[in-house]
Amino acid sequence: MARGFRSGGAAALALVLAAPLAGADEVIDDELVINGEIPIVTQAPAPEHVEAFSVIRSGWTFRSPETQAMEMDDFDNPAILGVEAARDDFDASLGANGESCASCHESPEDLAGVRAVYPKWDDAAGEVQTIEMQVNECVTERMGAEAWPYDASRMVNMSALMSFVSRGEIVNVAIDGPAAETWQQGKDMYYTRYGQLELSCANCHEDNYDNMIRADHLSQGMVNGFPTYRLKNTKLNSVHNRFKGCIRDTMAQTFSPGSPEFVALELYVASRGNGLSVEGPAVRN
């Protein structure tokens, strides 16, 4: 029972406690198989480093049946438009050398499985990199072109393509070795109570997942479905864009997409989902 009905006295609280507490580790029946051929692991035993849960669940398991259904067939998934746009971009020549991504990485499918281990420590760069940073490394250092803005649709689409070719692969980001320090930074952020509302990620996504907060059904805040197509803003949204919104909503000064803080937070949050499938580009409300 992670949530905090810490008693201030009053036997009356017992009444409150008698009400069913959500959360727990109930297992959901729903199964996600995309296009009838890609099975997606949407719930799995929690990795050792996530002490609060015994079962981790994809955000998909918290969505309405209608929203869930949109992800079961690529013809119904609006995010696939972004994937198609990125496929064109993958073959388009870019920058000083006239090369395309395909000049070096034959096809996007060549990069299958890559998404599942990102964010990842990069020795040469001496830092943890997100998939967006890795793409930009190729764009700038290998193709001699201008960096793509971190959160621009071109980048979000390419990120969607990188997820698409890894769908079904099991998320397995490394948290030890040279990544350990960044991971710890992300973990500290996860439990920091930001803003005037003094809310941490854990207050909502760990202590209260499966509860309603006003009209929203809280999930565990996993990133395995990113980038996500949101019905609310009818576009693909990057992980960092989501983080930015969640921190803003605590009445805090938020961080910027691509900032070192969000890279650390992404590594930590991604690692909480080790064991789920890469599911992006997913559909959410």
Add this chain to the structure above:
Amino acid sequence: MFAKPVACAAFLIVSGLAPLHAQEVVAPSAVSFTDMGGIETSLTGTPGDVAAGAELMNKGSGNCIACHKVTALSDLPFHGEIGPPLDGVATRWDEAQLRGIVANAKKTFPGTIMPAFYHTGPYVRPGDAFTGDAAKGDVAPLLSAQDVENVVAYLMTLDTYPE
């Protein structure tokens, strides 16, 4: 013939003095909490307005039903389930304790997710409302002192458990 004007003048003097006796609004930093986290005296000296309190339960910086179900407000959509339902809350806590819970619930429930509504920090990265930008200067409490009194007055009406 002079009696009336004199009486009137006397009345004016009395009413002119009244503000001197009226209670000063207690600033967020000056609030004194009991060991249990309650606040014994009104923050303003002006009785709370139940209707204005009901409004804050739903809207603005209050938005209490984001986290609490309140059967008496069931005409409003989407009540949350983060905190306990507030039905019958006035039978569980007295007015002083409710005032303390609304002003700063962390004094009653250490570590609670419930925001402190009559409090001014210090905060981690305080923002400028919901813009995502840094706060400009000092942060005002989420609710004014009178807002707190109004909400408490509303909570005091929740003295039964609906069938």
